[in-house]
Amino acid sequence: xxxxxSLPLSATPTYEEYVGARxxxxxxxxxxxxxxxxxxxxxxxxxMVKAYQSWSKVxxxxxxxxxxxxxxxxxxxxxxxxxxxxxxxxxxxxxxxPVAASHDHDRLVLWPHISSLSPRQRAVxxxxxxxxxxxxxxxxxxxxxxxxxxxxxxxxVRALRSRLTATEGDRS
Amino acid sequence: MNVEQTLTDxxxxxxxxxxxxxxxxAGLVRAAERARTRTLRTRLAGTVLVAAAxxxxxxxxxxxxxxxxxxxxxxxxPSPSYYASGVPYVDRExxxxxxxxxxxxxxxxxxxxxxxxxxxxxxxxPLTDTAVILRNGVEVDTVSDVFHGPEFSPGGTKxxxxxxxxxxxxxxxxxxxxxxxxxxxxxxxGSPGGTQPVLRVEDDGTVFYNTHYPTDELNxxxxxxGAKVRxxxxxxxxxxxxxxxxxxxxxxxxxxPDHLWGAWxxxxxxxxxxxxxxPSRLTVQKPGExxxxxxxxxxxxxxxxxxxxxxxxTRLTIVGDSEVACDIVTRQCRD
Numbered sequence: 259x260x261x262x263x264s265l266p267l268s269a270t271p272t273y274e275e276y277v278g279a280r281x282x283x284x285x286x287x288x289x290x291x292x293x294x295x296x297x298x299x300x301x302x303x304x305x306m307v308k309a310y311q312s313w314s315k316v317x318x319x320x321x322x323x324x325x326x327x328x329x330x331x332x333x334x335x336x337x338x339x340x341x342x343x344x345x346x347x348x349x350x351x352x353x354x355x356p357v358a359a360s361h362d363h364d365r366l367v368l369w370p371h372i373s374s375l376s377p378r379q380r381a382v383x384x385x386x387x388x389x390x391x392x393x394x395x396x397x398x399x400x401x402x403x404x405x406x407x408x409x410x411x412x413x414x415v416r417a418l419r420s421r422l423t424a425t426e427g428d429r430s
Numbered sequence: 431m432n433v434e435q436t437l438t439d440x441x442x443x444x445x446x447x448x449x450x451x452x453x454x455x456a457g458l459v460r461a462a463e464r465a466r467t468r469t470l471r472t473r474l475a476g477t478v479l480v481a482a483a484x485x486x487x488x489x490x491x492x493x494x495x496x497x498x499x500x501x502x503x504x505x506x507x508p509s510p511s512y513y514a515s516g517v518p519y520v521d522r523e524x525x526x527x528x529x530x531x532x533x534x535x536x537x538x539x540x541x542x543x544x545x546x547x548x549x550x551x552x553x554x555x556p557l558t559d560t561a562v563i564l565r566n567g568v569e570v571d572t573v574s575d576v577f578h579g580p581e582f583s584p585g586g587t588k589x590x591x592x593x594x595x596x597x598x599x600x601x602x603x604x605x606x607x608x609x610x611x612x613x614x615x616x617x618x619x620g621s622p623g624g625t626q627p628v629l630r631v632e633d634d635g636t637v638f639y640n641t642h643y644p645t646d647e648l649n650x651x652x653x654x655x656g657a658k659v660r661x662x663x664x665x666x667x668x669x670x671x672x673x674x675x676x677x678x679x680x681x682x683x684x685x686x687p688d689h690l691w692g693a694w695x696x697x698x699x700x701x702x703x704x705x706x707x708x709p710s711r712l713t714v715q716k717p718g719e720x721x722x723x724x725x726x727x728x729x730x731x732x733x734x735x736x737x738x739x740x741x742x743x744t745r746l747t748i749v750g751d752s753e754v755a756c757d758i759v760t761r762q763c764r765d
Contacts, residue, residue: 260445274455281453286445299451306458368433369440376737387434388441417733419433 260287260389273313276322277306284330290384291334293373305330327389328399331381335400371421379414386411517689518547518567528567542689543582543675544717546589546606548573563589571609580604583633584675584718588612590631603635603654613654630677675717686740691716691758693738693746700725708733709748714758730754730765 260283271279284305289298308329309316319325372380378400385396386407393404393411400407518528518540526537526549538559540549547564561580563571573580577599579591586606593600603612612635629639636653638661652658676683680702681694695709696702703709708731715723732748738756740746748754748763756763 273459277453277455277458282450285450286448289448290441290445298448303454303458310458366440366443368437369444383437384441387438388445413733415433415437418437422433 270317271322273310276309276317280323280326281306284326287327287384287389288330288334290372290388291331291377291380301330301334304333308333324395324399327385331385331399335377335381367422368418371418374421375414375417379410379417382407382410383414517542518549518564520549524552528564544584544586544689546582546586548580548582548589561591565606571604573604579629581629581631582606583631583635584677585633587633588631588635590629590635590637592617592629601629601637601639601652603631603637605635615652615654615658675719676715682737684738684740684746685717686743689717690743693740693758695728695736695738695748696725709736712738712746712748712756712763724761726756726758726761726763728754728756729763 281302285298285302288301288305289295292298292301305326309326316322316325372383375383381400382396385391385399386393391399393407396407397404518526520526520537520540524536524538526533526535526540536552538550538552540547545566547567548561549564550559550561553560558574559576561573561576562569563573563580573591575593577592580589581591582589588603589606590601590603593602599617601615601617603614604610605612615637617639629637631637634653636651638651640650650658651661676692676694679694681696683692683694685692691714693712693714696711696713697704697707698710700711700713709728711725712728713723713725728748732754736748738746738748744757744759746756746758748756754763754765
């Protein structure tokens with residue numbers, strides 16, 4: 259369940275109410291961005307600490323979820339980016355998701371390649387294809403133009419398609 | 431295959447399969463309040479702490495077993511021989527190695543520049559870190575309440591960091607000769623939803639920083655004892671500072687595992703890549719030694735958005751639409 263479609267909240271939720279209702283959704287989005295539990299937990303916690311610091315603004319925003327999503331995405335894009343890339347490279351194949359290990363691995367043909375995308379591409383992919391945001395909404399989150407969102411999404415899909423083709427070629 | 435539909439399906443499938451840990455409400459409140467207390471330099475009303483403690487007592491039990499959600503490591507730890515002797519590192523199990531010897535405790539990461547290393551013990555504070563400073567692997571100092579940093583100057587004479595807070599705080603410059611603070615500067619650290627500050631420090635203590643990624647509206651330089659001065663050029667195109675010894679390089683510089691070389695991707699003429707341009711050359715240089723710089727033609731089209739990733743102290747892979755392996759000893763790249 260994406261952040262914007264999770265449990266309903268009262269008009270002016272308390273911080274504790276908000277965390278209780280949104281934590282799981284926030285964590286899942288963080289997991290899709292980072293690809294592992296440790297970084298997802300760090301990212302989700304950092305996001306909610308920042309949200310607490312400006313809670314009056316969060317709760318007063320037109321969409322508290324959009325506000326928090328923006329904090330989450332910016333925190334992901336700005337934190338330890340080179341380390342994250344190098345760590346993913348060490349993993350070599352899929353991120354350490356229990357899904358791939360315990361479920362029908364063959365169904366997940368694109369997820370193993372998402373870690374190869376740049377952080378910005380991955381953020382656009384998650385916001386567009388998981389959070390189901392419009393290009394304008396993604397542009398608002400990232401603070402860029404819709405044109406940049408389009409080109410970033412296009413590059414990401416092209417890269418994934420290329421890797422998928424390469425993988426299928428290796429198997430055949 | 432409809433890639434976009436498959437992408438949607440798989441992301442939803444993975445997300446639905448992720449077991450989120452219980453919300454650590456009390457820990458979040460405590461961390462945020464701690465930061466606020468430091469920021470404002472005021473004593474927090476005791477009632478808030480009491481309330482946080484009460485909430486903590488209620489929910490603390492829900493956090494027991496939180497680690498069980500983390501999957502086991504999926505790949506082996508890097509071989510100690512991967513790193514040059516004298517470069518401390520942290521493996522995937524959280525063990526700090528100095529001279530390839532495991533050290534007690536759990537650690538999150540270690541960052542080395544020249545003789546100095548900042549090693550970060552693991553803790554439960556999502557906002558701030560404590561950094562243990564090592565010189566040639568020997569502990570020489572400890573810095574607490576680190577929000578960002580510390581960064582070391584290229585010659586190893588100064589280090590600088592931001593103290594803990596979110597939106598206001600202090601920039602601290604410390605002398606590595608006597609480990610005394612040279613000066614402190616109150617700073618604004620960003621807007622809500624804004625991000626980590628960026629930072630670099632020169633040997634004379636002059637600091638360059640930018641607290642509003644990714645804009646270039648607030649780039650400053652500050653020499654201890656003086657006033658901060660606005661500067662026009664961000665530390666790097668995307669606001670993240672390059673490692674010491676690579677100031678002025680506008681592309682992202684990637685340090686080799688032993689920190690002896692840095693590498694970045696350029697166009698055919700060694701210039702900045704356009705957003706839709708794939709790299710034509712790999713440029714390699716020792717930190718702070720422009721005369722050591724050389725370039726290697728990138729054979730193969732890796733496409734826009736490619737990144738260079740060190741696989742060993744002498745080999746890299748350029749990852750993009752395709753992968754190209756480069757060797758800085760033979761000075762060749764092959765797809």
